[in-house]
Amino acid sequence: MAAIEIRSLRKRFGDVTALRGIDLTVEEGEVFGFLGPNGAGKSTTIDVVLDYLRPTDGSVSVFGHDAQTETKRVHERLGVLPDAYGLTGHLTARQHVQFAIDSKDADDHPLELLDRVGIAEAADRNVEGFSKGMKQRLLLACALAGSPDLLILDEPSTGLDPNGARRMREIVREEAERGATVFFSSHILGQVEAVADRVGILADGEIVAEDHIADLRDAVGDAGGTLVLTLDRAPTESELAAVRGVDGVSGVDVRENAVTVACPAERKAAVVDAIRGEGAVLLDIESRQTSLEDLFATYTDGAEGEVER
Numbered sequence: 001m002a003a004i005e006i007r008s009l010r011k012r013f014g015d016v017t018a019l020r021g022i023d024l025t026v027e028e029g030e031v032f033g034f035l036g037p038n039g040a041g042k043s044t045t046i047d048v049v050l051d052y053l054r055p056t057d058g059s060v061s062v063f064g065h066d067a068q069t070e071t072k073r074v075h076e077r078l079g080v081l082p083d084a085y086g087l088t089g090h091l092t093a094r095q096h097v098q099f100a101i102d103s104k105d106a107d108d109h110p111l112e113l114l115d116r117v118g119i120a121e122a123a124d125r126n127v128e129g130f131s132k133g134m135k136q137r138l139l140l141a142c143a144l145a146g147s148p149d150l151l152i153l154d155e156p157s158t159g160l161d162p163n164g165a166r167r168m169r170e171i172v173r174e175e176a177e178r179g180a181t182v183f184f185s186s187h188i189l190g191q192v193e194a195v196a197d198r199v200g201i202l203a204d205g206e207i208v209a210e211d212h213i214a215d216l217r218d219a220v221g222d223a224g225g226t227l228v229l230t231l232d233r234a235p236t237e238s239e240l241a242a243v244r245g246v247d248g249v250s251g252v253d254v255r256e257n258a259v260t261v262a263c264p265a266e267r268k269a270a271v272v273d274a275i276r277g278e279g280a281v282l283l284d285i286e287s288r289q290t291s292l293e294d295l296f297a298t299y300t301d302g303a304e305g306e307v308e309r
């Protein structure tokens with residue numbers, strides 16, 4: 001059974017159409033990265049899944065339960081890190097986590113959850129003095145209470161320092177390993193690439209891509225990326241001719257001692273052999289893949305800002 005099934009989901013806010021009939025399936029047990037530029041409709045989608053917002057049209061189910069009519073059953077299985085803080089300044093971190101534990105009828109220890117997110121030493125401080133990153137860590141600890149079957153994390157890396165962001169990724173993987181499904185939105189592409197099994201890309205209220213990252217790479221016609229070879233001197237014509245002659249090479253660019261070659265991944269070794277065969281001495285070999293950032297730009301076509309109409 002799918003963890004989340006979204007069908008023909010539309011959402012209008014007055015004359016603004018935030019979602020234009022999206023379909024999306026998140027399978028049980030996967031880590032799904034939900035990507036899109038500002039204003040694409042990520043938070044709106046999440047808010048409909050959580051029944052914080054009602055759709056204009058379409059349906060959402062979570063583990064087979066309708067998100068609008070079986071909200072309680074859905075929420076019993078969820079851990080949520082919202083995009084806006086729902087913290088109360090005069091309560092301590094421990095009290096917040098205890099509240100989350102109680103609301104799930106769970107028996108976790110607050111300190112253990114706070115330790116997991118790296119703020120155990122601040123357990124008894126009021127959250128009004130917390131930094132942005134500490135609040136984000138606390139919200140994650142609350143989301144983890146009761147070992148939910150589905151974690152929904154809206155922009156989880158907001159405000160986190162590099163260590164916090166790494167911890168967040170580790171926790172996502174740990175949760176997936178115990179069998180949880182993780183659905184998280186982000187525009188920090190490196191975060192998504194490092195941790196997601198599949199991604200969905202939303203632009204202007206429409207899903208423009210939904211796939212494994214490797215398959216998205218293939219789909220934009222770049223199965224291999226590029227190879228940058230650094231020689232001990234500028235390449236000779238015969239060396240360049242040998243590289244151009246390798247099957248699959250689609251482009252060769254020379255900048256002083258560096259030769260950049262566009263070719264499929266499985267032809268990279270042949271390119272290295274070819275240039276060495278002509279007597280070149282290689283000081284460095286760098287293999288680059290299309291990054292998720294490149295893919296994102298391809299699919300969203302630089303889309304930015306508010307949805308019109």
Ligand SMILES: Nc1ncnc2c1ncn2[C@@H]1O[C@H](COP(=O)(O)OP(=O)(O)OP(=O)(O)O)[C@@H](O)[C@H]1O
Nearest residue numbers: 013016018036037038039040041042043044306307
């Ligand atoms: N309550 C609302 N009233 C009117 N328009 C809204 C409302 N909530 C969202 N929108 C509009 O819907 C569109 C999608 O917004 P949403 O917050 O879902 O995008 P997002 O992908 O989460 O963006 P971001 O990455 O900036 O958080 C935007 O055009 C936004 O202005």
